[in-house]
Amino acid sequence: MLRPKLPTMPTPTGVSTPPAVIEPTTVAQHTAPTPATVAQVPSRPSVQLTPGTALALVGGGTAVVLVVGAVLVSMLLAVAITGASVAVCALVVRSLINSGTKHR
Numbered sequence: 001m002l003r004p005k006l007p008t009m010p011t012p013t014g015v016s017t018p019p020a021v022i023e024p025t026t027v028a029q030h031t032a033p034t035p036a037t038v039a040q041v042p043s044r045p046s047v048q049l050t051p052g053t054a055l056a057l058v059g060g061g062t063a064v065v066l067v068v069g070a071v072l073v074s075m076l077l078a079v080a081i082t083g084a085s086v087a088v089c090a091l092v093v094r095s096l097i098n099s100g101t102k103h104r
Contacts, residue, residue, distance in 0.1 A: 049057075
């Protein structure tokens with residue numbers, strides 16, 4: 001029931017014919033009339049920056065850098081404060097353990 005059923009390939013019966021021989025054909029090249037010359041449009045840059053858009057791009061880039069920098073600095077500060085508080089807790093626990101053994 002759970003075994004896959006594999007299809008069986010039927011064996012060919014009868015006489016098989018050899019493939020037909022294809023002979024190469026020659027290709028005749030015809031010369032087409034040349035198209036009329038089209039006036040070319042002078043190429044220009046696809047993006048034109050005006051002083052206003054350049055200033056907006058610089059301002060946007062500066063804002064992104066400042067926001068990302070503030071986030072990274074705050075994360076670094078959070079890690080530093082957490083590490084310092086864990087170190088203080090470890091010192092307090094060690095002090096409590098050592099003071100408990102001296103009184104006995």
